[in-house]
Amino acid sequence: MKGPPSRWKFVIERVWQCPVCKKRAKTSGSVVNQACACQPGQTTWMRLVEDPTAKAPTPDPVNPSKTESPSAHQ
Numbered sequence: 001m002k003g004p005p006s007r008w009k010f011v012i013e014r015v016w017q018c019p020v021c022k023k024r025a026k027t028s029g030s031v032v033n034q035a036c037a038c039q040p041g042q043t044t045w046m047r048l049v050e051d052p053t054a055k056a057p058t059p060d061p062v063n064p065s066k067t068e069s070p071s072a073h074q
């Protein structure tokens with residue numbers, strides 16, 4: 001039995017979006033700052049956009065169940 005070649009490379013991608021021109025750019029995870037050149041003479045820093053495909057699991061709402069102690073205060 002021959003398994004598939006496990007050449008999975010964990011590539012971290014970051015999606016940036018310029019708040020001015022709404023242009024998006026993808027970089028690797030090592031990039032921490034991404035500038036957009038839409039405004040000449042001014043550095044416009046792009047903002048990090050969450051990847052819509054990577055949905056965070058919605059945590060269950062914590063329902064504090066009332067712990068009824070049998071011997072409540074009188």
Ligand SMILES: [Zn+2]
Binds near residue numbers: 018037
């Ligand atoms: Zn821009």
